[in-house]
Amino acid sequence: MNVKFIRFIRFIAFLSLFTLVVFLSLFEINDADTIQYLASGKYIVEHGLPQGCVFTYTTQHCEMVYPEWLFHVIVYSVYRVGNWVGLGLFQLGLNCLIFGIILLYNYKRKYSFLSLSVFFLLGLIVASDRSKLRADLPSLLFSTLLFIILESFINKSSVTKQKIILFYGGSIFFLMMLWANIHGSFPLGYFVIGVFIFDRLLTNLKSRFVNHKKTKILDERAKILSAFFILSLIGSFINPFGLKSYILPYRFLIEARHINYISEFQSPFIQVNSPRFSLVAFKIMESIGLILIVLSIRVTLARHMLLYITFLILSIQQVRNLGYFAIISMLILPYYGDYFLRRVSVLFTKYRNRFIIFAMFLGNLGRLSMILFTVVFIYLIVTQKYYFFEKRSRRFGFGLSQIVFPLNAVEFIKKNNLQGNVFNSYSFGSIINWSLYPAYKSSIHGHLSDPLFFNYYSRVLNDPLFYKEAVEKYKIKTFFLNYAEPNTFLLVRYLYSDPDWKLVYLDPTTVIFVANIAEHSQVIKEHAIDLKTYPLDKPFAFYKNITKVDLITMHSQIATFYYNFGLYEKALVEYQKALTENPQNFVLMTNLGRTYVNLKKYDEGENILTSALKRNTRYDVAHFFLARIYQIKEEYGQALEEYSKTLKYNPKYKEAHFSIGEIYLQMGNIFQARREFEEELFQNPNHALAREALQKL
Structure with a gap:
């Protein structure tokens, strides 16, 4: 073979590595x-x-x-x-x-x-x-x-x-x-x-x-x-x-130890779907x-x-x-x-x-x-x-990611001159410090190193009453939250049902709640949101030049938001839009399938969940909701088979043992039903229905 050609190929190979x-x-x-x-x-x-x-008003430990x-x-x-x-x-x-x-x-x-x-x-x-x-x-x-x-x-x-x-x-x-x-x-x-x-x-x-x-x-x-x-x-x-x-x-x-819930501090071997x-x-x-x-x-x-x-x-x-x-x-x-x-x-x-x-x-x-x-x-x-x-928020090119940072929400806060201290999601602290400081300070951000406040922050997110104590303690009058962030949605739901707070901003990643006080009367009058009547296209009106990839992510996130509020018809529309752009995505298929289940459209749900499992046979969520459909249809053999697969791929899947127990109870197998209810309680001690079922047995 020609020596010059070999050298040329070698040079191009090295160049290709550096180009990558x-x-x-x-x-x-x-x-x-x-x-x-x-x-x-x-x-x-x-x-x-x-x-x-x-940059923060909650602690002085930012070392x-x-x-x-x-x-x-x-x-x-x-x-x-x-x-x-x-x-x-x-x-x-x-x-x-x-x-x-x-x-x-x-x-x-x-x-x-x-x-x-x-x-x-x-x-x-x-x-x-x-x-x-x-x-x-x-x-x-x-x-x-x-x-x-x-x-x-x-x-x-x-x-x-x-x-x-x-x-x-x-x-x-x-x-x-x-x-x-x-x-x-x-x-x-x-x-x-x-x-x-x-x-x-x-x-x-x-x-x-x-x-x-x-x-x-x-x-x-x-x-x-x-x-x-x-x-x-x-x-x-x-x-x-x-x-x-x-x-x-x-x-x-x-x-x-207080930050082990952040993904970069976790092991790469933690279970992921893809x-x-x-x-x-x-x-x-x-x-x-x-x-x-x-x-x-x-x-x-x-x-x-x-x-x-x-x-x-x-x-x-x-x-x-x-x-x-x-x-x-x-x-x-x-x-x-x-x-x-x-x-x-x-x-x-x-x-x-x-x-x-x-x-x-x-x-x-x-x-x-x-x-x-x-x-x-x-x-x-x-x-x-x-x-x-790879389900990353990373995008090729230059600039600041609009899918990660709530740039439009920040402009909303500036424009409407929201009053008082802002309680923010962990991931939003830095954008407050960069875009809103010194007019506003963050409650938490990535360079805060106070274990006590991390625990306090976690309690605010997870305790339905504790957020009221935080409001009084820190004079909070605005909540600026990433509802796609783990453990945030429970707080979002309680704020929405609390008459002392009004939802005034919603986009595919962010919600803003303001205190229902006189200082906020104008912004509430102009921007208060009723989720049942809020137009589906309104959350997307804040964005310009959205790429197809980002649009899929946005539709999927806001669909999950509606789903968690029990607004299944809205969730269905948004999941369908996302799936139209990405028809091979088994996660979107599964989310659409579980939405059909909640809308009692079991045949549609069965079809889409079966398609999802053809693309990923190990996806525990799809197996669980397919099992739920079979259970509702009283096809207990197939239901037990799907619940077993759910536990095979995720032994700690919440509700799986309880659902199996319900089936055995319907089949008259009291002994096996008791074992499944006990296993559910062992894994989830606060499972009220499992405890109630055991008491009846």
């Missing part, structure tokens, strides 16, 4: 933390460094700004120069820098294209979950640079030259100083350096006691690495907040990595194994650590991939020439496949199909 980095990094600003950075950065530029919480203050200022400065496009380009630049460095590092290490490309691609997809403009994005850059600096130092043939020591030591000092002023993950730097020290000591111990060489355990390299560790401690202590910033990451680890591609890539990379390290155990470096296993464990515990695992894997695993390939090639020594020809053919086929894959992937990103399939 670009397209995966170009998306609208959709993270609440980025908006909080803007608010905090603006405050710091205009007023100086904050001491305590300036998460301390290790991140510099990044807040940088983000705000970029926004002032380039607006939302500037922030998008900044996000793109950081990602290109991180992955460009990794690609260049692996290329210079002369890894095979197969090992390099496979782990780069898997790592890129895994890290894409964390590629948004947050303070942990530059921390991924610092992690990458620190690893490469230490690897370069440990592999130097000589380290006694003063210039080399000063270069590496100075680089680590400066890097750790930046890290400690940009993100609270800087203690990871200590761990990485500590692993390299441990690896060096272990190597020296092996040389001395196993290989019987006259090796100093604490040799020159080990001493210099220890000096690097001390420099990293000193560098990370340089922060305008001093000790507060230094100890905050450790306090956060201790006190962070796993993200990034999590599938994570599982593949995890499995391949462990297999390669075990198969290469004779040459596995202790530092590589410790780093890989540690970041793997951290990633299994919390989604937010996936980026670190991806970075370490991309830097480490190609070495072991190549070692495995060399071992395989030895098996074919007898057929060396044929094997070389076959390997070259596979290599070129792999490069062409990689190019084709990236082209298809980029097409799916640009057309939004990738993000929609």
